[in-house]
Amino acid sequence: MRNTVRDPGALALPPSQLHLLAYRSTFETASVRILVCDRKLIVRDVNPALLETEGLDRSAFVGRPLSEVMGKAVYERRLPQVEAALAGQAQTTVEWGLRRATRGQLLRIRHEPVRDEAGQVIGVLLTMEDRTDLHELEQRVSMQDEVIRQTSDALAVVDRAFNFLWANPAYAMIWNRLPEEVVGVPVPDVIGMDGFEERVLPHLTRCFAGEVVQYELVKRRADGEETHFSVRLEPLNDDDDILIGAIVNMRDVTETAQLDRRMRRQALLDTLTELANRHALESEIGRRIELCAEQSGGCEECRTALLLVDLDDFKVVNDLAGHTAGDALLRQVASLLKSLDPNAFVARLGGDEFALVVDIADEAGAAALGERVVHSIEAVGFSWNGELFSIGASVGIALLDREAFAASTPTAQDVLNWADRACLVAKEKGGARLSVFHPDDDEMRARFEEIGNFQVVQNALQHDRFELFVMPVAPVDDTSRPWHEVLLRVISEDGRPLPPAGFIAAAERHGLMNRVDRWVVETVLQRLPELPADAHLSINLSGQSVGDPIFCDFLLSALDAAAVAPGRLAFEITETSAVRSMETALELIAGLKARGVGVVLDDFGSGLSSFGYLRRFDVDMLKIDGNIIGNVREDKVQQTIVAGIVAVAEVMQVRVVAEYVEDRETLEVLRGLGVSLVQGFYIGRPVSWGDVFGR
Known part of the structure; x- marks a missing residue:
């Protein structure tokens, strides 16, 4: 757009007043800073925006030379653009302000020629626009564009x-x-x-x-x-x-x-053997269960079997050759199991336990594969550092057949438990064999109940879940205070005492009675000083403890340390265990007697040669076997046996205890036969230690 003025002396003001007013309005209100000079570079006009920026009035600009207004440095910098504008060429530059008022501002400076009506250049219109904010915005946008691009x-x-x-x-x-x-x-x-x-x-x-x-x-x-x-x-x-x-x-x-895939794979992998781990096995069993459950009532016939393999005597290899050898053996067994059936899903559950999930036609087929597993592992000759080790395997089999779905759809954990039960039964029978789980198998149910009782005892020993009970033994004539036989109960996790029959048998079968007896002895000796002086107790010892010289040494040492007063304590030893471990039993009896501790020969009369052995045992009491007492009221033969035992006891100067006294009639018969002490539910049932002794 051309800038023109009519009168060169007045910078060619617009001819009409209207035009003049419009020009002045624009000039006065423009946000850009405006300065007008003539050809002699004398400032003729400035707008308010420039005055505001500089902080000066019009007199500091109008009528003064441009060089004086700008200052030497700025004038010399702008002079080329001013001269170009006077020559008719508009000039635009963008530069940082140099004056005090504009320092730090990015200015867009335009020098435009001002022409008269004839088109002659009569001056220069200089405009300055602050572009700092716009420049910063453009920089940010440019930077963002570059970030997005890169x-x-x-x-x-x-x-x-x-x-x-x-x-x-x-x-x-x-x-x-x-x-x-x-x-x-x-x-x-x-x-x-x-x-x-x-x-x-x-x-x-x-x-x-x-x-x-x-x-x-x-x-x-x-x-x-x-x-x-x-x-x-x-x-x-x-x-x-x-x-x-x-x-x-x-x-x-x-x-x-890829990392996530590797981690998920490792989560399903046993790193030692590179077999599937327990989690993967449970998933596979669950998948097989779903396939069977899709059929009405479960599988029409057995299609899947789980074989749980537990290595026998693996601990021997670990203990004698070290864990490195044990790991090598586990890897060897893993390779062997994979080779037996290429289509089997083979997993390691942990420790020395493995599992195979296989498609199989029937129970006979599963058992045949189980036999192959047993024989193949038996044939493994594991050599380590020149020493040869032989191992075996117990195999438990659970089938996903109609029987498995009879009650409800089983879970993967159910199937694992079934195989585990069968495997435990196989191991209980001596190992190196297989066992197939059937829920209605009486032998398996009994075996597993015993195994369960064994685990109960183990847990009780580990977590101190035993409680002492006592049962009175009273004189038939009530001439003295009863003494008490100490009994043991296992306390369940919910606080209930469990009956002793099952867990005592399991503890004896699995070699835990020494530890159980040790707990009872230590607990009684610890509590004994708190009891009344006339309180007398008897403690049962198992056959394992009686036949174990180490336990016998412990018992005698514990009695010495406790300094038990003579006559306050007695130990009950069954006739069978005393006869089975004759020499050890005789030494133990002698040691107890020497310390003033009584000895009761329990279950007397149960053996065929009871009287023949009696002379060798220096005991204080005979406790007649309960089977003899059971029907003594009516059975003349039993009455004769009891009378004979009483007669022998009188000669040996020992007292006789009759247990299983369940009613008054039996008590009266025994009184007539000369029995001095009686025990049974009629005399008093077992009660907790605290109910009798206050603790």
Whole structure:
């Protein structure tokens, strides 16, 4: 636009007053800073914006030379542009302000020629515009553009017609294109129609409904490898908040996906043997159960068997050759089991336990495979550092057949428990054999009940879940205070005392009675000083303890340390255990007697040679076997046996105790036969220690 004035002396003011008013209004209100000078470079006018910036009035500018107004440095810098404008050429520069008032500002400075009506240049119009904020904004935008351009995240914008509006280089590179080869192109043409309809369209549709969508996209490369992308779609709205498209953000997560896959695989893998682990086994059993459950009432016939394999004598290898040898043996067994059936699912549960899940026709087929496992492991000759070790295996088999689904659909843990029960039975029978679980098998039920009792005792020993009970032994004539036989109860996890029959037998069978007896002895000796002086107790000793010299030494040492007063304590030893461990029993009896501790020969009369052995045992009492007392009221033979025992006891100067006294009639018969002490429910039932002694 040409700047003109009518009168050169007045810088060619507009001829009409209206035009003049418009010019002055624009000049006065412009936000840009304006200065006008003539050809002699004398300042003729400035606008308020310039005065405000400089903090001066018009007199500091108007009528003064431009060089004086600008200052020497600024004038010399601007003079080339001013001269160019006087020559008719407009000049524009962008530079940082040099004057005190404009320092730190980025100025857009324009020098334009001012012409008269004839087109002659009569002066210069100089405008200065502060572009600092705009420059900073442009810098930020430029920086953001560069970040978007260089970021590893793949970014794109898709409109509602499924065309690309924009894409950065990272996004275009995924599809082997340049950004300009993506913009304006339909999405299916870039990523492929199959990939679009199956893997992208459903997610874009949700995004266009206003939802932020995240999903994973897998792209197969030309070399066959897979690239995993995490994709995020966000709705894109215009200034009127109308949804116009979707912002696509794709991030390469291949390394993370591979790591996750490795971790998930390791979570299902036994690292030592590279077999499946217990978690993977449970998943496989669960999958097989679902397949069977899909059929009405479970499998029509057995199709799946679980074989649980527990190595016998593995601890020997670990103890004698070390854990490194044990690990090597486990790897050897793992390879062997995998070779027995290539289609079997083989797992290691932990320790020396393995499992096989196999498709099998019937129980006979499962048992045949179990026999192969037993014989194959027996045939393993494991050599370590020149020493040869032989091991065996106990195998428990559980079948997924109609019987397994009879009550309800089993869980994976149910099936594992079944196989574990069968395996424990096989091991209890001596190992190196197999056992098949059947829920109605009486022998297996009894065996497992015993195993359960054994585990109860183990748990009680570990967590101190025993409690002492006492049962009175009273004189028939009530001439003295009863003494008490100490009994033991196992306390269940819910606080109930369990009956002794099952767990005592299990503890004896599994060699735990020494530890149980030790607990009873230590506990009684600890509590004995707190009891009244006339309280007398008897403690039962198991056959294992009586026959164990180490236990006998412990018992005598414990009595010495406790300094038990003579006559306050007695130990009951069964006739059978005394006869079985004759020499050890005789030494123990002598040691007890020497310390003033009484000895009761329990269950007397149960053996055929009771009287023959009696002379060798220096005891204080005979406790007649309960089977003899049971029907003594009516059975003349039993009465004769009791009378004979009483007669022998009188000669040996020992007292006689009759147990299993359940009623008054039996008590009276025994009184008539000369029995001095009686015990049984009629005399008093077992009660807790605290109920009698206050603790």
